[in-house]
Amino acid sequence: MALVELLLPALPSHVRTARLVVVAAGRRAGLVDGLVDEFRLAVGEACARAVQLHAEHAPDERVRVTVTDDVLGLTVTVTDVGPAAGPAKDPTDLFEGGDPAHGRQVLLAGQCASCHASPGQGDRMRLGGGLALGSPFGTFNVPNISPDPRDGIGSWRGIDLANALMSGVSPDGSHYYPSLPYVAYAHMRPEDLRDLWAYLRTLPPVAGQAPPHDLPFPFTIRRGIGFWKLLFLDRSPIADDPARDAAWNRGRYLVEAQAHCAECHSGRNILYAVKSSQRFAGAPDQEGTGHVPNITPQAIPGWSEDDLVTVLTTGRTPDLRTVGGSMADVVTNMAALPESDRHAIAAYIRSQPARPTPGLSD
Numbered sequence: 001m002a003l004v005e006l007l008l009p010a011l012p013s014h015v016r017t018a019r020l021v022v023v024a025a026g027r028r029a030g031l032v033d034g035l036v037d038e039f040r041l042a043v044g045e046a047c048a049r050a051v052q053l054h055a056e057h058a059p060d061e062r063v064r065v066t067v068t069d070d071v072l073g074l075t076v077t078v079t080d081v082g083p084a085a086g087p088a089k090d091p092t093d094l095f096e097g098g099d100p101a102h103g104r105q106v107l108l109a110g111q112c113a114s115c116h117a118s119p120g121q122g123d124r125m126r127l128g129g130g131l132a133l134g135s136p137f138g139t140f141n142v143p144n145i146s147p148d149p150r151d152g153i154g155s156w157r158g159i160d161l162a163n164a165l166m167s168g169v170s171p172d173g174s175h176y177y178p179s180l181p182y183v184a185y186a187h188m189r190p191e192d193l194r195d196l197w198a199y200l201r202t203l204p205p206v207a208g209q210a211p212p213h214d215l216p217f218p219f220t221i222r223r224g225i226g227f228w229k230l231l232f233l234d235r236s237p238i239a240d241d242p243a244r245d246a247a248w249n250r251g252r253y254l255v256e257a258q259a260h261c262a263e264c265h266s267g268r269n270i271l272y273a274v275k276s277s278q279r280f281a282g283a284p285d286q287e288g289t290g291h292v293p294n295i296t297p298q299a300i301p302g303w304s305e306d307d308l309v310t311v312l313t314t315g316r317t318p319d320l321r322t323v324g325g326s327m328a329d330v331v332t333n334m335a336a337l338p339e340s341d342r343h344a345i346a347a348y349i350r351s352q353p354a355r356p357t358p359g360l361s362d
């Protein structure tokens with residue numbers, strides 16, 4: 001059997017996810033959605049399948065790889081049959097061998113259980129889904145992400161989780177709604193995803209699926225999300241800022257890539273994207289009732305780093321209130337992290353510029 005190596009042409013930088021269709025001997029041999037960065041891996045797998053077909057069915061046929069971006073209609077076709085290049089790399093390698101103990105911390109920091117734990121039972125790590133999550137667009141019924149092979153994600157591979165969390169793309173190639181906060185998770189480091197994947201697989205399988213989302217037209221159309229992502233999904237990694245200390249850099253990563261504090265605490269524009277001028281400056285609660293407070297120094301000027309750590313550990317504010325609503329669950333997650341992580345988060349939040357609460361100022 002001949003081995004081929006395909007080299008993918010450079011994709012335009014605005015392409016965040018792409019679809020790889022492998023056609024060999026006139027048959028559709030593989031369909032892989034992938035992160036652009038992971039493309040070499042996805043290509044490796046698709047090639048392996050294509051090569052197999054190639055060898056089995058049509059020794060003379062060339063292998064064609066087509067990369068399309070379904071939003072822009074971009075199509076890149078690569079046709080090449082090169083010399084033997086060694087076995088294709090296993091695309092799951094990158095996500096094997098993770099550390100489940102650390103993955104548990106990623107799950108806590110990322111607050112997955114706040115949305116995915118089955119409601120009405122005490123075990124936060126039974127991720128059977130079913131929570132009805134309100135939003136300005138309708139109600140999302142959070143899916144089962146337990147390792148159940150039929151109702152959960154037990155049959156997924158690590159790269160499927162990476163595509164879901166970092167690109168908002170499902171294994172069958174459709175777009176997820178940004179109610180799954182991939183706008184934050186897109187900045188997650190691959191090694192954290194690998195550990196998260198290792199931990200998810202240790203959790204109990206839970207049977208049962210959530211009902212479909214209850215959304216009015218046109219929000220039922222997932223294709224439109226592709227356009228939204230093009231405008232608002234930034235997948236660039238968060239690089240450490242050498243002018244800041246290690247705690248601040250750790251705090252920024254935890255807040256922006258995992259804990260997604262800005263998703264609740266910021267105002268949004270008409271297209272539902274966070275406005276940078278109102279980042280952390282408070283917002284109406286997306287579930288419909290109440291207001292999420294401004295947490296920039298504008299609103300909490302006298303709070304020390306220790307005060308913020310106390311809120312994240314016990315829920316108690318310096319003025320002796322106890323935070324409630326959706327923040328209570330955030331505290332449950334944060335309290336289970338190492339104390340140094342809570343300090344890091346507090347240091348980063350305190351370093352934000354003071355921003356006026358929209359509607360209450362100017």
Ligand code: HEC
Nearest residue numbers: 110111112115140142143145164170175176177179180181
């Ligand atoms: C704010 C609520 C929320 C949080 C937090 C959240 N999710 Fe989700 N998640 C959702 C919703 C809603 C969907 C369904 C999205 C859709 O249908 O487009 C979803 C979908 C998913 C899916 C796809 C499941 C499938 O069957 O296709 C996976 C996997 C997933 N989430 C994993 C995670 C992990 C891991 C975390 C933590 C790092 C997490 N989610 C955090 C709300 C959330």
Ligand code: HEC
Nearest residue numbers: 259260261264292293295311317323324325326327330349
């Ligand atoms: C799921 C939405 C949500 C997320 C995510 C979230 N918060 Fe909150 N937060 C709230 C709500 C709602 C309140 C108001 C609670 C109340 O007053 O009872 C709040 C209150 C607070 C307060 C108290 C402010 C005051 O003036 O009383 C602080 C501090 C805070 N959040 C920090 C954070 C940090 C730091 C993160 C990220 C680690 C975060 N929040 C993530 C919803 C959220």
